[in-house]
Amino acid sequence: MVVGDASLDIDTLVIGAGPGGYAAAIRAAQLGQKVLCVDKGNVGGVCLNVGCIPSKALISAAHQYESVSHGADIGIEAEGVKLDFGKVQSFKDGVVKKLTGGVAALLKANKVEYFNGEVMFISDTEARVFNDQESPRYRFKNCIIATGSRPIELKPFPYGGRILSSTGALALQEVPKSLVVIGGGYIGIELGQMYAKFGAKVTVIEGLDSILAGFDPELTKLVDKKLRGQGVDIVTGAQAKSAEQTDDEVTITYSVDGEEKQITADYLLVTVGRKPNTDGDLGLDLIDLKMTDRGLIEVDDQCRTSIPNIYAIGDIVPGPALAHKATYEAKVAAEAIAGQPSKVDYKCIPLVVFSDPECASVGYSEQEAKDKGHKVTVGRFPFNINGRALSLNATDGFVKIVSDADSGLVLGAQIAGLEASNMIAELGLAIEMGATVEDIALTIHAHPTLGEIPMEAAEVALGHPIHTFLKK
Structure with a gap:
């Protein structure tokens, strides 16, 4: 607890405890820095709690369910295959708990001080961290910002009720009979196909000419074919316009080739990209960081921002929003702070879709x-x-x-x-x-x-x- 308004001195302040933040904190501590890591959410960030890990746990369960249900292809006929989706969700939660607990243990083992709360910059060398119980002030030599991103919310499709973000889709306690997905990128395809394997009738509405934009067309054609074989309807070149929901369902209006159409489903999942978390109460405007018009923080090849002692990594800097990119940048930033010649080289960033x-x-x-x-x-x-x-x-x-x-x-x-x-x-x-x-x-x-x-x-x-x- 801080007495009065005195400041505590640290070497490196890390804001965010996702794959970028916790890796940066650990690597900085390994290099002899006194580190404080702050996150207002759970250790592990979006990826471990409501993103990469829980989605892959559900996708794995869906794949196994489908394999058992269709075992006749290789001579294994299983009668009475039952799905207990509550237990599937418990399995997912167990995986998340184990990994987040492991990250917390790693931070502790590396002597990283962790604070569950928020950060407000006072200057480019000082910040206040706070929660409901305390609000100490820290003076830092360097800072690594790793605040991640969140799902983009479209005005015609506000999250809530029957309209889901990816976070909401991962938390459903039962498999919907029908699901419409707006956005045929990797998140929409992964989650849509997962629910299709569990038995939901899935429709994907994509504005471009094909799903999984940015991937080799040879790859996307295979996924498209498999999805259609699983009963998924894929509507490309479509413009989603509005949604009306009741307590039990949601009706989506969209247009294709100028023709307006409607579809009704139990839920609507909106996956049209992610937005960098640089527009909150962090106080970035107080330190005048140079940013792009998309809200991304500009950095050099050592992840250094326009303020020499402040670094930024992960979804809040240009490039693909990938957990492994954030972790890679985390180590570069921590090593740069320590005076090492580490620099980013993005020629080998793998892109992966956990589709089928x-x-x-x-x-x-x-x-x-x-x-x-x-x-x-x-x-x-x-x-x-x-x-x-x-x-x-x-x-x-x-x-x-x-x-x-x-x-x-x-x-x-x-x-x-x-x-x-x-x-x-x-x-x-x-x-x-x-x-x-x-x-x-x-x-x-x-x-x-x-x-x-x-x-x-x-x-x-x-x-x-x-x-x-x-x-x-």
Whole structure:
């Protein structure tokens, strides 16, 4: 407790305890800094509490439920398969509790002081932290802002009642009979497909010409096909206009090609992107940070803002709003504060959608590589002739490796299929270390595994595949 209005001295103030904030706090403490980490929510931030982790727990449960329900394809007929969604939610909550508890333990083990409350800047070297019980003031040498983001709320579709944000969709205590999703990005597709697997009738309304904008069209076509096969209606080129809700349902009005249509469902899920948390009561206007017109904080290649002792990371700075990007930037910022020459290099940020099939991408797409002036060679190998994929009855998908035709350097990769989220790591490492397709082809991969598919794709790129033939 602070006596009077005296200030406590610390080395580094970290604002936010999500994947960026807690990683920054831990790394800064490891480097000898006296660290205070402040968050008004729960340790772990959005990702661990109402984002990445709970959604993946529910997606995993939905996949298992679907597998058991459709086991007849491989000779396993299970009668009377029942879904207890309350227990599914308990499983999800247990995963969240274990991980958030683990983060709290890590902060404590690294001697990071944690304060559950809010922050208000007084100046660029001083801030007040406060909650209902206390409001100490701290003087800091450096600060790392990692306040994250929140779902964008559209005026015609205010959250509440039958209109859900992603947070609300993860907290439903029963599977809706019907669900409309506005937004066919990765959050909408992941959650929409998850509820479809649990038995909901799902309709996705997307304003663009295809779902999962920004991903290789080869990947999105596979997901689109699978969704439709699961009974999901996908309406592209559509403009959502309004919603009217009662106690039991919500009716959405939208237009396609100038024709107005309506659809009624139990719930409406709105997933049209996220907004940086830089517009609250943090007091950023008092320290005059340079920001973009989208509310993002401008930073250099060490995550330093326009004020030299203040850094910013994660969803509040330019670039994709990804937990692993925030964690990466966290370590760079903490090390920069410690005087190390760490800098960000974004060429190997993997993008992953936990759809079915999973999609993952790293580095350049084929078109991006060509646009950069490369003469490109592509190696592509399908899941449906891989022994492990066949034995898992998971044959949808492929691995595609984009390489420089002259040097053989791996420039990028795209994967659709089971475990794409894990398999992309090898190809990200290949790009990071400057490996060639020959390096991948010469690496002995265990058999029978899905991991062999990148090796096979590399052999296709080299022109001498073993388990397929080249088209002439």
